[in-house]
Amino acid sequence: MSVTEEFLTPEEEKEIVDAIVTAEKNTSGEIRVHIENHSEKPPLERAQEVFYQLGMETTAARNGVLFYVGVSDHTFAIIGDEGIDKAVGADFWNSTKDLVISHFKEKKYKDGLVQGILKAGERLKSYFPYTDDDENELSNEISKS
Numbered sequence: 001m002s003v004t005e006e007f008l009t010p011e012e013e014k015e016i017v018d019a020i021v022t023a024e025k026n027t028s029g030e031i032r033v034h035i036e037n038h039s040e041k042p043p044l045e046r047a048q049e050v051f052y053q054l055g056m057e058t059t060a061a062r063n064g065v066l067f068y069v070g071v072s073d074h075t076f077a078i079i080g081d082e083g084i085d086k087a088v089g090a091d092f093w094n095s096t097k098d099l100v101i102s103h104f105k106e107k108k109y110k111d112g113l114v115q116g117i118l119k120a121g122e123r124l125k126s127y128f129p130y131t132d133d134d135e136n137e138l139s140n141e142i143s144k145s
Contacts, residue, residue, distance in 0.1 A: 002037065003037045003071045003072050004035050004036060004037050004071055004144045004145075005144075007035055007069070007071045007109060008035070008109060008110055008142075012109075012110035013142055015110055015114055016033055016110060016113050016114055016117065016142060017140050017141060017142065019113070019114040019117040019118055020032075020033070020117055020140040021140055022118065022121065023117050023118050023120060023121025023122070023124075024121060024130070024136065024140070025121075025130060026121045026122055026124070026125040026129075026130055027063075027121050027124035027125045027127075027128045027129065027130055028061060028063060028128045028129065028130055028131060028134045029061075029063040029064070029065055029080075029084065029120075029121070029124040029127075029128045030056065030059050030063065030064045030065070030136075030137050030138040031064075031065045031066075031067070031117055031120060031121065031140075032054055032056060032064065032065070032066050032067070032138055032139070032140075032143065033066075033067045033069070033113060033117070033142045033143070034047075034050045034054065034066060034067070034068050034069070034142070034143045034144070034145070035069045035071060035142060035143075035144050036050075036069070036070060036071065036144060036145045037070070037071050037072050038070060038071075038072050038073055039070055039073065039075075043068060043070055043073070043075035043076065043077040044077045044079065046068065046070070046075075046077070047066055047068035047077040047078075047079045048079060050066065050068055050143075050145075051064070051066045051079060051081075054066070054138070054143060055138070056081060056138060057081055058137070059081065059083075059137045059138065060137065061083050061128060062081040062082050062083030062084070063080070063081055063083045063084050063124070063127075063128045064080065064081045064084075064138060065078065065079070065080045065081075065084065065120055065124070066078065066079050066080075067100070067113060067116060067117065069109075069113075074104075076097065076100060076101060076104060077097075078093055078096055078097050078100070078116065078120070079093075080093070083128075084124070084127070084128075087127040087128075088123075088127060092123060095119075096116050096119050096120050096123070097116075099112070099115055099116050099119055100112040100113065100115070100116035103115060
């Protein structure tokens with residue numbers, strides 16, 4: 001079993017996917033989680049690379065959000081597409097990141113991701129409200145490498 005598979009149980013992964021589904025009921029924003037064991041690159045740089053590998057820049061409103069976790073590196077980053085960055089202040093990312101990291105420090109990885117995802121969905125609601133014709137443009141499944 002790899003480090004990324006040991007990071008979360010299948011039940012915890014399901015809870016995270018459920019949190020993404022719940023968060024996306026508040027917003028047209030698209031949320032993804034990517035987990036990998038190790039990267040030589042700094043977490044923000046690696047998160048930006050993964051963002052494009054996952055095609056997250058293809059959403060109509062450019063409102064994708066990526067939660068990136070480097071398991072053995074003990075790194076975390078949250079980034080959003082240009083549509084979000086134009087609409088929100090820096091505190092938007094910092095407060096969400098701080099919430100996730102506070103749980104990670106207690107080894108409550110699933111709780112940190114769930115709380116961060118729900119907070120991001122709630123905060124995105126005022127900038128990118130959910131509409132009846134909203135399409136789920138990106139997969140809600142956790143990606144791994």
